[in-house]
Amino acid sequence: MKEWLRSIPAVHELQNHGEFLDLLNESQLDHSQLTKQLKNTLEQIRYSIINDQWQGAIPGTTQFIDELFTTMKVKVKKQLSYTIEKVINATGTILHTNLGRARLSKKAIRHVVETAHNYSNLEYKLNEGERGSRHSHVETLLKDITGAEAAMVVNNNASAVYLVLRALAKNKEVIVSRGQLVEIGGSFRISSIMEESGALLKEVGTTNKTHLYDYENAVSAETAIVMKVHTSNFKVVGFTKSVETEELIELTKRLEGVVFYEDLGSGVLYDFRKHGIGEEPVVKEVIELGADVVTFSGDKLLGGPQAGIIVGKKCVIDRLKKHQLARVVRVDKMTLAALEGTLIDYARSETAMRNIPTIRDLLVSLNELDERSKAFVTKLLQRTNRFQAKVFQDASQVGGGTMPDVLLPTMVIALKHESLTAEQLARKLRTESKPAIIARIQKDEFLLDLRTVTPEEEDILLEALQNINPS
Numbered sequence: 001m002k003e004w005l006r007s008i009p010a011v012h013e014l015q016n017h018g019e020f021l022d023l024l025n026e027s028q029l030d031h032s033q034l035t036k037q038l039k040n041t042l043e044q045i046r047y048s049i050i051n052d053q054w055q056g057a058i059p060g061t062t063q064f065i066d067e068l069f070t071t072m073k074v075k076v077k078k079q080l081s082y083t084i085e086k087v088i089n090a091t092g093t094i095l096h097t098n099l100g101r102a103r104l105s106k107k108a109i110r111h112v113v114e115t116a117h118n119y120s121n122l123e124y125k126l127n128e129g130e131r132g133s134r135h136s137h138v139e140t141l142l143k144d145i146t147g148a149e150a151a152m153v154v155n156n157n158a159s160a161v162y163l164v165l166r167a168l169a170k171n172k173e174v175i176v177s178r179g180q181l182v183e184i185g186g187s188f189r190i191s192s193i194m195e196e197s198g199a200l201l202k203e204v205g206t207t208n209k210t211h212l213y214d215y216e217n218a219v220s221a222e223t224a225i226v227m228k229v230h231t232s233n234f235k236v237v238g239f240t241k242s243v244e245t246e247e248l249i250e251l252t253k254r255l256e257g258v259v260f261y262e263d264l265g266s267g268v269l270y271d272f273r274k275h276g277i278g279e280e281p282v283v284k285e286v287i288e289l290g291a292d293v294v295t296f297s298g299d300k301l302l303g304g305p306q307a308g309i310i311v312g313k314k315c316v317i318d319r320l321k322k323h324q325l326a327r328v329v330r331v332d333k334m335t336l337a338a339l340e341g342t343l344i345d346y347a348r349s350e351t352a353m354r355n356i357p358t359i360r361d362l363l364v365s366l367n368e369l370d371e372r373s374k375a376f377v378t379k380l381l382q383r384t385n386r387f388q389a390k391v392f393q394d395a396s397q398v399g400g401g402t403m404p405d406v407l408l409p410t411m412v413i414a415l416k417h418e419s420l421t422a423e424q425l426a427r428k429l430r431t432e433s434k435p436a437i438i439a440r441i442q443k444d445e446f447l448l449d450l451r452t453v454t455p456e457e458e459d460i461l462l463e464a465l466q467n468i469n470p471s
């Protein structure tokens with residue numbers, strides 16, 4: 001053992017080795033950084049030798065040096081690779097929160113790349129040659145699409161809620177129904193945000209029933225906001241009553257200085273109800289009813305980048321824009337570009353809206369999924385005989401905490417490998433394929449749902465399944 005330890009070359013000798021110099025050149029790492037990697041690697045080898053666990057070549061041989069540099073190359077590659085990487089989502093869940101929620105449209109992506117690559121008129125009026133506002137870029141589109149008088153965009157919907165409460169109701173009362181004090185995604189609680197904002201929460205009604213008179217009785221000179229939270233990720237069934245938006249708007253109109261605010265959560269710009277999908281109100285409707293301010297997410301059912309969108313009466317939005325906090329939660333130019341690229345399609349036709357992956361994937365027909373799934377199985381079985389496959393009808397989820405009770409009819413491909421269990425197969429595709437493939441395991445069955453897989457990704461999937469290494 002001592003002999004082995006003594007035979008490990010010194011760091012300064014290895015630093016002059018051709019392999020070290022090549023690696024230095026290829027990796028563009030600093031000399032000291034690569035030396036650190038070298039020292040770490042040697043340290044690990046010594047540790048293994050001392051603990052009688054060394055399985056590599058014997059120190060002193062040329063094979064030992066070869067192995068040492070091979071290990072170094074792997075480490076350097078890992079050190080310099082991105083940790084956020086592309087994955088193929090074969091779960092069928094469209095807004096998978098753990099997989100980055102919405103995928104952007106091609107148009108949105110092109111606009112982001114252009115904007116990132118160049119200078120832009122982000123805060124500059126080209127006609128006047130003077131300072132402009134970053135809010136102006138998507139405001140006109142949002143006004144057109146939602147019918148609101150004014151609009152602004154912040155980092156995410158959580159910050160939109162915070163800004164509205166802080167700017168309009170600090171040290172004042174906000175009336176909310178007990179049935180709407182929900183927790184979203186395990187980390188967002190209206191009551192906690194309210195507390196942080198300095199607004200005073202006044203809960204009315206009970207968990208399952210809130211009447212208009214509950215609100216009427218709660219109103220005082222200290223009331224700033226009557227708030228409605230769209231409980232999109234949670235449903236009370238049975239003996240329930242909630243007061244409709246219309247009635248609450250009518251109530252607040254009668255009250256001097258009280259604002260009606262609805263947090264729509266997901267907030268849709270496309271009416272999925274006409275396809276029998278869910279019960280999400282379109283933002284435009286809530287504005288038409290006369291809501292003073294409405295907030296919603298950019299990357300839920302809208303299908304854009306992470307953002308919080310605030311629309312409503314001009315006098316209210318102006319107060320928000322002027323508030324100091326608006327600067328704290330402001331969005332960057334890439335988000336604005338991604339949002340503009342997405343909204344442009346909403347300002348066009350129904351066909352254009354289907355350029356948005358979220359909308360496309362939600363509306364894809366069962367027939368199309370059936371044809372694609374069957375064609376996929378045929379291709380797979382032509383390439384490899386290691387699988388048994390069947391296609392059957394199942395359901396996909398929308399995800400992202402939206403439309404929890406909606407199950408979209410879908411077709412799934414169930415695959416059974418000749419020697420791997422469903423879990424083993426899923427693990428291999430997750431850890432050994434590049435890009436990683438995330439599938440669904442349901443009742444011990446390995447399932448692929450092509451709803452969230454593009455035709456280009458299907459080829460990658462086929463390739464990965466064909467090349468799976470069963471050992």
Ligand SMILES: *Cc1c(COP(=O)(O)O)cnc(C)c1O
Pocket residue numbers: 156157158159161184188229230231232233263264265266296297298299307308401
């Ligand atoms: C999702 C959601 C939020 C938070 O939105 P983010 O964009 O994720 O910050 C706030 N309110 C409601 C009702 C939601 O559903």
